[in-house]
Amino acid sequence: MPRVVLATHNPHKIEEFQAIVAAVRPDLEVVGYDGPEPIEDGVTFAANALIKARAAAAHTGLPALADDSGVAVDVLGGSPGVFSAYWAGHKKDAAANLELLLDQLSDVADPHRTAQFVSVIALVRPDGDEQTVEGRWPGRLAMTPAGPGGFGYDPIFVPDDQPAGADRTVGEWTAAEKNAHSHRARAFVQLAPLLASL
Numbered sequence: 001m002p003r004v005v006l007a008t009h010n011p012h013k014i015e016e017f018q019a020i021v022a023a024v025r026p027d028l029e030v031v032g033y034d035g036p037e038p039i040e041d042g043v044t045f046a047a048n049a050l051i052k053a054r055a056a057a058a059h060t061g062l063p064a065l066a067d068d069s070g071v072a073v074d075v076l077g078g079s080p081g082v083f084s085a086y087w088a089g090h091k092k093d094a095a096a097n098l099e100l101l102l103d104q105l106s107d108v109a110d111p112h113r114t115a116q117f118v119s120v121i122a123l124v125r126p127d128g129d130e131q132t133v134e135g136r137w138p139g140r141l142a143m144t145p146a147g148p149g150g151f152g153y154d155p156i157f158v159p160d161d162q163p164a165g166a167d168r169t170v171g172e173w174t175a176a177e178k179n180a181h182s183h184r185a186r187a188f189v190q191l192a193p194l195l196a197s198l
Contacts, residue, residue, distance in 0.1 A: 003029045003062055004021075004030055004062060004063045004065055005030075005063070005064045006031070006032060006033060008032075008066065008067070009033065012151045016175075016182075017030055020179050024192045024195070025192070025195055025196075033056045033059070036059070038052060039051075042068075045069065045070070045120035045134070046068070046120045046132045048120075053130070054124050063125045063126065064122075064124050066122045069084070069120070070118060071141075071152075071153045073101070073105070073115040073141065075108055075112050075114075081118075087101060088100040097152070098153055098155065102141075102143075102156065110140065113142075115138075119136075119137075120132055121133050133194075135184060135189075136186065137159060137181070137182055137186060138160045139158050140160075141153075142158050146168070149172065149173060149174070149178070158170075159181065161181060
């Protein structure tokens with residue numbers, strides 16, 4: 001069975017990617033990355049995704065996938081953006097990040113709380129071939145967190161593409177719903193043809 005390494009130490013992302021990949025390439029095994037974590041000093045999602053994928057491909061000798069993603073809030077000029085995981089400091093504290101973002105938007109009315117989840121996925125092969133794809137998931141940010149599901153900013157992100165009258169956060173969605181509609185799923189639609197040759 002062909003294998004691809006996912007360049008992350010985040011078990012949530014590994015689980016999510018395995019489900020997304022299985023829907024398109026059930027014969028492709030996604031393996032976790034156990035190597036050193038590179039310094040993500042890029043200033044774009046694409047730059048950081050490539051940094052991680054290059055490190056994983058070099059460490060394992062396998063084709064490597066890496067995702068860099070975050071939430072881009074319109075009224076904040078696209079922030080937190082690439083700094084989403086570290087918005088409240090270098091500890092990568094998801095609860096603190098969410099709390100800080102809600103605090104910063106506390107006086108912003110609902111019509112102006114538009115945002116989007118952004119995901120850039122990089123595919124780096126051991127021969128040095130590199131490609132990136134991007135997915136965007138528009139929505140807005142809720143005033144308060146809701147739902148036990150997902151991770152990161154999911155409990156406050158309300159996607160646009162919901163049935164009329166439904167205003168659920170991604171934290172209230174099932175994993176299957178999220179995997180079918182998310183920014184990563186949208187990026188992966190473009191990535192799937194690139195994986196065909198693995």
